[in-house]
Amino acid sequence: MTLPDLDPVIHAQARLRVVATLNALPEGDQIAFPGLKDLLAMTAGNLSVHLTKLEDAGYVEITKTHKGRTPVTYVALTRRGRLAFEEYTVAIRALLGGEA
Amino acid sequence: MDEEDLSPAEMMRLIEEQAAAATRRLQPDPLFLYAPWGLAWLVGFAAFFLSYGLDGHPIAPISWQLALAILMGAQLLAGAFLFWSARASSVQIRGETAQRGMMYGYAWFVGMLSMGLILSHFTPMLPRDQIGLLYASVSLLVVSILYMAGGAVWREWPMFFLGVWTAAVNAAGATLGPGWHALLISLLVGGAFFVAGIVLRRRR
Numbered sequence: 001m002t003l004p005d006l007d008p009v010i011h012a013q014a015r016l017r018v019v020a021t022l023n024a025l026p027e028g029d030q031i032a033f034p035g036l037k038d039l040l041a042m043t044a045g046n047l048s049v050h051l052t053k054l055e056d057a058g059y060v061e062i063t064k065t066h067k068g069r070t071p072v073t074y075v076a077l078t079r080r081g082r083l084a085f086e087e088y089t090v091a092i093r094a095l096l097g098g099e100a
Numbered sequence: 101m102d103e104e105d106l107s108p109a110e111m112m113r114l115i116e117e118q119a120a121a122a123t124r125r126l127q128p129d130p131l132f133l134y135a136p137w138g139l140a141w142l143v144g145f146a147a148f149f150l151s152y153g154l155d156g157h158p159i160a161p162i163s164w165q166l167a168l169a170i171l172m173g174a175q176l177l178a179g180a181f182l183f184w185s186a187r188a189s190s191v192q193i194r195g196e197t198a199q200r201g202m203m204y205g206y207a208w209f210v211g212m213l214s215m216g217l218i219l220s221h222f223t224p225m226l227p228r229d230q231i232g233l234l235y236a237s238v239s240l241l242v243v244s245i246l247y248m249a250g251g252a253v254w255r256e257w258p259m260f261f262l263g264v265w266t267a268a269v270n271a272a273g274a275t276l277g278p279g280w281h282a283l284l285i286s287l288l289v290g291g292a293f294f295v296a297g298i299v300l301r302r303r304r
Contacts, residue, residue, distance in 0.1 A: 011111075013106065013114065016111065016114060016115065016118075017114065017118045020114070020115045020118035020119050020122070021118055021119075021121075021122040023119065024119050024122035024123050024126060025122075025126065025193070025197075026195075026196065026197055027196075028195045028196035028197075029193050029194070029195035029196055029197045029198070030193065030194050030195050031191060031192070031193055032191070032192035032193070032194075034192070035191030035192050035193070036191075038191065039121070039122055039125055039191065072192075074194060076195070089112075089115060092108050092111050092112050092115070093112070095108035096108050096109060096112060
């Protein structure tokens with residue numbers, strides 16, 4: 001059976017987990033980097049690498065700002081990222097339906 | 101890396117588990133949201149009921165000052181508990197949800213403060229035995245409206261229905277007098293919030 005083209009940016013366990021988590025945020029919300037790191041139980045370095053890849057693909061928006069004097073980084077899925085995740089889920093569901 | 105070798109079923113399970121875990125962390129725990137208030141009203145209004153009695157004769161030697169102190173203390177504890185649980189599980193979010201939460205929080209503050217100012221104006225004109233009922237029923241009216249509004253803001257039907265239930269019991273109780281009002285609020289509203297917290301937590 002031939003696989004449909006699964007988005008290679010999302011089709012990696014770690015990034016899929018990142019995107020699935022960000023997708024749980026309502027649209028219009030951003031999550032601070034430490035919170036996201038805790039939710040995913042990833043190291044900061046590891047998460048940064050994946051976020052950069054997702055940002056390069058236009059799936060994730062990263063906002064660097066300051067709260068008082070401390071720098072804070074906020075992360076959110078872009079509209080494009082949300083769409084890509086939706087399409088990925090649909091493709092996986094189609095595969096599962098094909099298996100059954 | 102062999103992670104590309106996951107089957108579609110495993111990928112789907114990964115998505116579902118991660119989404120569920122994120123939702124659990126991002127949404128407030130219904131047990132902490134409802135049960136502490138339920139318990140506070142259960143205890144606080146039971147104290148008022150014992151102090152008023154149903155026919156104007158106190159059931160237990162509890163002054164209204166003591167009943168008020170019990171209710172306020174219990175509510176303060178519930179508030180502190182909610183604040184603590186929100187902090188402990190807090191993931192820093194900014195954006196629309198945070199703005200809704202902030203406006204909703206201010207709505208409680210402004211609503212209760214303005215209610216207090218209005219009622220204090222009428223207090224001296226009322227017979228003593230009606231003052232407590234006025235404060236209790238109007239503050240529960242504000243509570244019920246804010247729960248209904250909160251249900252609308254977050255599209256949470258249980259929250260909305262708790263507001264409707266509170267409004268109905270409160271209105272019915274107020275027409276029956278102070279003792280009945282306290283008894284009905286304690287059992288039916290306090291009890292409903294307590295049970296809702298436990299049931300909603302289990303269904304999560």
